[in-house]
Amino acid sequence: MRFSIVRTILSSSSLFRHRQFDFDVKRFPHRFSNVQHLFSISKLSTMTNSNPLPTATTTKNKLIWPPDSVRGMRELDRDLFRRPVKIPFIVTDIDNLTEVVQKLRPYFLKLQQFKPIQSYQPQSEPEQQSSNLKQIFLNPDHFTEFESIIKNLENDKLLSRLTDDEEYLGHKELELRYENFNHLVIFRSIFNHLESNDQNQDYSLSGFSQIGHIIHLNLRDHMLPYKKLIGQVLLDKINGCRLVVNKIDIIDNKYRNFQMEILAQIDDNNQTTIVDTIENNVRFRFDFANVYWNPRLGIERSLIMKKLNPKIDFVYDVFAGVGPFAVSAARLRKCQCLANDLNPESYRWLQENVCLNKVEHLVKCFNQDGRQFIRESLKEDLIRQIESFDGSDFNRQYHVIMNLPAMAIEFLDEFNGLLSSIRLNQNYKIPFLRIHCYCFLKSNTVDDCKSLWQLASKNLGHPILENDIEELHEVRKVAPNKIMYRLSFRIGKNILYGQNDDDDDDNGNEQSKIDSKSSCRNGIE
Incomplete structure (x- = not known):
């Protein structure tokens, strides 16, 4: 057998066919959100930088990336994430916007708190005069990939000239800040030196779960020196998060709960560990500090539901x-x-x-x-x-x-x-x-x-x-x-x-x- x-x-x-689901970090305004976020430094995809524009040195040799000054940081200093970068952009008439967007969308400059498509006011026109032109900012790390597309758009007369000498591609200097990066990029830029120094050690974060307004971590020993930083970044970056805790012992008591320490929290005297969450359209409320709850079993619980004959x-x-x-x-x-x-x-x-x-x-x-x-x-x-x-x-x-x-x-x-x-x-x-x-x-x-x-x-x-x-x-x-x-x-x-x-x-x-x-x-x- x-x-x-x-x-x-x-x-x-x-x-019933069991499928795995990958969860992207999204912003859910609903207070009962129950989203499991899984991340791994070692699995974060890398991007090739072939942009000829000048740039400050970074470990990843990319423009849209925090500077090397954040590497190894243990206390969060948001000012160290500031970095001036020249961003390429094109301009098109609003009537051509849909077609241009379809071809260039994969190369948009995608940053938090930044809109890649903005209104454009030519310098030759008064500011108070409305314009039908739109400015599209592109990711300089993908310059060689979209360069030929821009040439084709020029030939199709879908772009607007920026200068009298037929320039269709412009550059604007922007300052990247802490607010522009998501938590994955921030963690990768801070912990990159650990990965490169010890190839035999797994320096990926163990992951986290979000239960209502609480983010629950189970940090490995080698990440404990960075625990306060990790907690503060997650508090800043994950929508709906008001409290970040770390499990500090195993579940070995008869009540299946565990001790935890607070890594970061919103300043609020009424802060509580009582959470509201929704799983498979069912509402739950409980005190996370005193009971056992594992959101990673949500799929398993849905599989059991499939086995039940309704009503009988x-x-x-x-x-x-x-x-x-x-x-x-x-x-x-x-x-x-x-x-x-x-x-x-x-x-x-x-x-x-x-x-x-x-x-x-x-x-x-x-x-x-x-x-x-x-x-x-x-x-x-x-x-x-x-x-x-x-x-x-x-x-x-x-x-x-x-x-x-x-x-x-x-x-x-x-x-x-x-x-x-x-x-x-x-x-x-x-x-x-x-x-x-x-x-x-x-x-x-x-x-x-x-x-x-x-x-x-x-x-x-x-x-x-x-x-x-x-x-x-x-x-x-x-x-x-x-x-x-x-x-x-x-x-x-x-x-x-x-x-x-x-x-x-x-x-x-x-x-x-x-x-x-x-x-x-x-x-x-």
């Missing part, structure tokens, strides 16, 4: 946090949910988010240990569903979500014999449970994937059959040698009754037998 790691979702009820499925969220799975399932798929979390703060905000999204009639909240929740609340509700089953909604599925990657797999033994108390009643139609268990692996080799299957079987206390494994899905890379996975599999009445395979030939119910023939077992061949 051969194992492979997959990033594509296939299920018996739907086909049940969801049991064992480690619910503030409700990203359970509240979304109720809000988006109209599923009934039981949501639990041990952290009293998470439980408080879970209740808040249930009310915020008006799904009180669909979600019941619990503040219990995961084991207690499974053996009491989940069991009680599942037995009630079994006893009240009238034959309708035959396609109903029962999903158990266990998003506690560090130890969720250790809770699987609670399902072995969970329904042993009703084992003697032969009239019950016992459904199978769909378990979505998250866990960490230190690499993504075939042997590790096989060991994950074996580890789940060991903790369950019962072998998980090949036909019952639906998917082994790589969620994300947490660290260079640490990967988060989701193992989705089914358990039927043999396991729920605590029976051995020899006790009953039916490992599940009739529906389980039918589905096992057609289920898609992604990652397992």
Whole structure:
């Protein structure tokens, strides 16, 4: 039997193709923006400078780039980013603007707080007289690329002469400032000396996430000397940001929160860590300092939503946090949910988010240990569903979500014999449970994937059959040698009754037998 790691979702009820999304830094005026910004110094694209115009020396040998004086800066000095540069421009009549823009747009001078197209007033005309001419500023680092295009525009008589001796290309001296550069360029220009001095070290920033008005960093040790600078630049450059924090320890406590330090913040006595954010059109509110929230799991949560049959499925969220799975399932798929979390703060905000999204009639909240929740609340509700089953909604599925990657797999033994108390009643139609268990692996080799299957079987206390494994899905890379996975599999009445395979030939119910023939077992061949 051969194992492979997959990033594509296939299920018996739907086909969903997992795609990666690249996020550009954008400005969102909405206060509930939830945008994950990922950046890497080493991946920032470089541009070729072939402009013959004179320029001050820069490491990248480019005109549109901060000067070398900012290299290695540890305290932000915005004045050091000032730099005079001669910028080429052309002039065209407003009637020809559309055609000219179509051909020259890739070469526009693109800077923050700068408009590449501006009104143009010839020196020979009075300032008070209106002009139909437009001035287009071009990036001097791409001079050789647009030079021929300008020649063609001249021949087509689409440009206006700047002088009597047939000059169509002019130059204007501008002063580049800190306000003109985005955070990517600023970081690259400051940290460039680190990259060039040590080729064996990865000097890319680890990335950041934006949750409401808070930017959350997880800086590596070699970037800590620059942490205040990094925080201030992000505060200046990312729209909607009012607070920048850095994680200073690992998540190793039972409540899954972490200590953090403030790197930069807007001067405001009312500054708070309570945030409002939107994910997949569902609103959430919570205190980021006291609960666990990871916006990088947004795509994964949307994949789980795709697996739910609207209005008929049940969801049991064992480690619910503030409700990203359970509240979304109720809000988006109209599923009934039981949501639990041990952290009293998470439980408080879970209740808040249930009310915020008006799904009180669909979600019941619990503040219990995961084991207690499974053996009491989940069991009680599942037995009630079994006893009240009238034959309708035959396609109903029962999903158990266990998003506690560090130890969720250790809770699987609670399902072995969970329904042993009703084992003697032969009239019950016992459904199978769909378990979505998250866990960490230190690499993504075939042997590790096989060991994950074996580890789940060991903790369950019962072998998980090949036909019952639906998917082994790589969620994300947490660290260079640490990967988060989701193992989705089914358990039927043999396991729920605590029976051995020899006790009953039916490992599940009739529906389980039918589905096992057609289920898609992604990652397992």
